[in-house]
Amino acid sequence: MKKKSVDSPLYLRVAQSLEGQIQQGAFRAGDQVPSVRQLSRQHRVSVSTVLQAYFWLESKGWIEARPKSGFYVKMPSTKLNPLPAFRPVQSKPTPVTTSELVADLMQATHGRVQISLGAAFPGPDRMPAHQLNAIIRRISRRSPALSTSHEHSPGSLPLRRQIAKRSVSFGCNFLPEDVTITNGAVEALNLCLRTIAKPGDVIATESPTYFNVLQAIESLGMKAVEIPADSRTGMDLNLLEHALKNYRVRGYIAITNCHNPLGYVLSDDKKRSLVELLHRYDVALIEDDVYGDLAFSPQRPRLAKSFDRAGLVLTCSSFSKTISPGLRLGWVHSERYHAQIAHLKLITSIASPSLSEAVVAEFLESGGYDRHVRNVRIRFEAQVIAFSQAVSKYFPDGTKISRPDGGYVLWIELPKRIDSVVLYHAALKEGISISPGPIFSASGKFRNYIRLNCGIKWSDDVDRAILKLGRLCESQR
């Protein structure tokens, strides 16, 4: 589309009318604005005038174009809350001590949650239940023996082939024989840790990071050294190098794409630098990519693995965050450690569920998975924006909010006076779950932080829940 010169101020009137609607909340961040054709009919102006209006709104940061989809409302940059602070503090290796807190929280949560903003999972209407059930029934008729047979570790070859094929979109070229199918990414992570390290060994992690990374380190009797990470640019490589120099670090666990909880996608340059740094110290990288397919960018982000020449990267992922946590399917790729990982999987849980393997292989092969992921990641982006706006509106002054590049969690820094564990218990009484900050740190940092799951569909109930959380924050004086 070429920009056409116009001499009338018509486009400005159209644009300002829409700007007013956005300002007054008729359209929220993430909403699609009316189509060019609709607006052209409504204002009785030409299509090119409407396009002019949209370009003007885009230049002011109100809306953005999405390829093949139309224009959507953006959060105006003037209204963005500041980002959570980054504090580049050196840490020493420490035993992880969060399991009791996590266990307590799980116990307390049980059966009391109406609005689930704690665990990071999509709501049911963001999952492809209809398509999966159709495949399940088809397979149970076509291959009845599947329900009673199993495929020993490393698991189903058709599924491993599909994963190898997809790896091209990660910038890699995996071979099926280097892939092991697991019961979700958490099993994959545990297998990797047990492969590269033993009890007492030091593992470097981002701080904050996904709490099950820390739980795995704790339960295996290893120690963690926390590398502070910024919510936009990721881990501090200088601090990582300091740790590599000073401690016998055996591995580094990194969430490189759509970090949980920070939300960043590490830039390609930084991925390359990270891999090179680890190579210099001959330290393995366990790369967790469970949210990689949910980046908001048009292009699927690469893996740090794509810069790995020495075979030091082990990649873990799963289908739990995109299509179903109940299928229990994840995978791990490594050329160098494959035999050890596959054997450890065999003696830890023998095999992965065969029906799930067949269902996911078929969903991938049919193209259904790609269509689903394309569809939901736009919705997750809109949800993240809507949640972010509501937090901005309802939470106390001084609240800082992450701006994720993908996935569906927000990392929120509350004013210092607020204790997120107290907030957790108060919220639970109202039927709302959240994740308190300290579980994302080996040493209980982030006391005034929370993570919010934005995977569930935006609704008035969610709006009220965030309002409620804001009031509970205010009540901590």
Add this chain to the structure above:
Amino acid sequence: MKKKSVDSPLYLRVAQSLEGQIQQGAFRAGDQVPSVRQLSRQHRVSVSTVLQAYFWLESKGWIEARPKSGFYVKMPSTKLNPLPAFRPVQSKPTPVTTSELVADLMQATHGRVQISLGAAFPGPDRMPAHQLNAIIRRISRRSPALSTSHEHSPGSLPLRRQIAKRSVSFGCNFLPEDVTITNGAVEALNLCLRTIAKPGDVIATESPTYFNVLQAIESLGMKAVEIPADSRTGMDLNLLEHALKNYRVRGYIAITNCHNPLGYVLSDDKKRSLVELLHRYDVALIEDDVYGDLAFSPQRPRLAKSFDRAGLVLTCSSFSKTISPGLRLGWVHSERYHAQIAHLKLITSIASPSLSEAVVAEFLESGGYDRHVRNVRIRFEAQVIAFSQAVSKYFPDGTKISRPDGGYVLWIELPKRIDSVVLYHAALKEGISISPGPIFSASGKFRNYIRLNCGIKWSDDVDRAILKLGRLCESQR
């Protein structure tokens, strides 16, 4: 039925005719003999005469009655091979060193097996695929959200309820809240070991025992002390007490019902003594009951757990050996350690496959599971007898064979000159897999032993495979 006096030798003629057929192999051990009505028609004699004939054959040990089912051919006791020798030798705690051998064997086996006598699994025609697929389709229509949802550890409550209900038949009264659902019994076993012991600790096991018990101990950096077990009466309690007295044993892993590979069901008295002995030393018992439902006795054998007053027993089981290894469903019960086990499961693999949980819960609740198990255990008994007869016929003189009380494996002691690992590789070249003895021992004992899987249906191909194995034994001179 009352025994009726007969003055004619008619019954004897009928009986001897059938005896001849059995001797000449027309009926094999485990086969059902013709019904009373059939034989009465065939020989034109009265029903009571046929019954007389059957009682005569029974008294001679040729056949046996099974309640509500009819008469079956027994293996005549005069033709039984001797039992494998029992050598009550004291052992010291030792690191397990079999994982390389096991990994090699798995690698070698891959894709080359036509007749699978290695891994202990039923053949496809002994699995309830039809029923399970019907349930899978029903659930996918009735509860479509199940395919995309999951139930955090400890897992599905309906399934935990069904397991608690079934525990009455084990002589126990489990509560659903003490049960954790796992990805098969091997995961359950790993969770139990990690709950009661840490790297470096000593675990007592039977010798021989299921190789994945040893693999788990090895991979967790623990040591094993081997307690010799007899193929009829089980572990030697004096040697166990010697180990408890002399080493800091943290737990004992026992397969109490239908031992793998020995086949015994431990007597109730011995189960009680075992539990009392362990209580005296305050040592946990990890009771593996995966074959318990497949005992050949009319009454389902109790668990050692049923004698546990102190909460020292952790029970592991699964549905892999009875209905499907591909569903990946096992469970573990413990009152005392439940919270730790459930938490460890959560941080090791989060959850078990939700569709599998729903399918098994429904199969149990509908009574389908009980019907299936009643049906297959008679077939497995017949298969075990048929395999045993063939081994007896084709293997070298001096071969000794176990007489299992349930399950579907045979433990075979070969003449001393025969190396079972050599035999393994030779058999594999012929497309036949077996399990060589040394993988059943922490220290590589049982070099001249093999385990045979009798879970697959008897056929001419199986007969030829055993003949082939016998010849391969003979060729090792």
